[in-house]
Amino acid sequence: MANSIVFTAAAAVYTAQHLKWQKVEWRFSAFIVFALLLQMVMSGNRIFIALYGLAFLTSCWTYRRKKIIAALLIISPAIILLFSAWAYFRHDLSTIAEDIPTYVEADLGNRAMTTLMDTTEGASVMQLLHIVNDFGDKFDYFYGLSYSKAVTFVLPRRLYPNKPQNFPVLIARLYEPGEDTSLGTTQLGELYANFGVLSVLLLPFVTVLILLLSDRLAQRIERHALLSAVLFLLLIWFARSSFEDNFITFLFAWILIWGLSLEQSLCFPSERRRASALEASCRRGPWRAAVGGSIR
Numbered sequence: 001m002a003n004s005i006v007f008t009a010a011a012a013v014y015t016a017q018h019l020k021w022q023k024v025e026w027r028f029s030a031f032i033v034f035a036l037l038l039q040m041v042m043s044g045n046r047i048f049i050a051l052y053g054l055a056f057l058t059s060c061w062t063y064r065r066k067k068i069i070a071a072l073l074i075i076s077p078a079i080i081l082l083f084s085a086w087a088y089f090r091h092d093l094s095t096i097a098e099d100i101p102t103y104v105e106a107d108l109g110n111r112a113m114t115t116l117m118d119t120t121e122g123a124s125v126m127q128l129l130h131i132v133n134d135f136g137d138k139f140d141y142f143y144g145l146s147y148s149k150a151v152t153f154v155l156p157r158r159l160y161p162n163k164p165q166n167f168p169v170l171i172a173r174l175y176e177p178g179e180d181t182s183l184g185t186t187q188l189g190e191l192y193a194n195f196g197v198l199s200v201l202l203l204p205f206v207t208v209l210i211l212l213l214s215d216r217l218a219q220r221i222e223r224h225a226l227l228s229a230v231l232f233l234l235l236i237w238f239a240r241s242s243f244e245d246n247f248i249t250f251l252f253a254w255i256l257i258w259g260l261s262l263e264q265s266l267c268f269p270s271e272r273r274r275a276s277a278l279e280a281s282c283r284r285g286p287w288r289a290a291v292g293g294s295i296r
Helices: 002-021 026-043 047-062 066-089 093-105 111-119 122-134 167-175 186-219 225-238 243-259 269-284 286-295
Strands: none
Touching: 002 026, 002 047, 002 225, 002 243, 026 047, 047 066, 047 225, 122 167, 122 186, 167 186, 167 243, 186 225, 225 243
């Protein structure tokens, strides 16, 4: 998981830089799209291509690429339909030829609403509503049990037999007993299942911690461009997935980036020049830097 998020973040940084320069390296861009599509086909999971798409759209907005945004808006119905159909086909790609007529002719009620629900993982929002209705009455609160997995995941189950499962599995055992599956509930669902109404106070606290981490990385963007991109993508993912999964993914992504020195030569040119000038000034000392600047 960590290697996939690092690849997606690197692809997002590469694309953002080329959008800023208003140039396209078609061969490498085609490789990025091919790799993301291949990952989606092999795993059945479309999250990484969705994250890359959102990062691409954000970069277009940041660098005012209005023509690209307009083109994306025009083709957005086709993209939504494709993502909705993928939710129907991904369970078994070997039967896709037989499933296409079934999908087209199926009685889905309000097809537009069903398509949007499949595209945006709307089932997680529906599960959130069930959690708000059931926990505290039908089910007991977890009282932080799922969040403790962010600490206990390093312990082997042989040493800690009662180590809790991750939150989607815990919820599936309550709502789909006997089934080997997991259910998404959004981060609001996890907060409410653990702390009830108190989650209204905890969510701003978590948001402040995330903003502080983001601000710290932004201050050293010249050295942590890739890690900042990883955090950006995980914060989008954080809206629909569990805390411990995102925390563990971020931790291993950071270890991967640090261990392989992936950021050693990764730096935006403008930031590199600014950082080099600042380091040179520091070596000369504040008095010499000020004198040198006045002479120039």
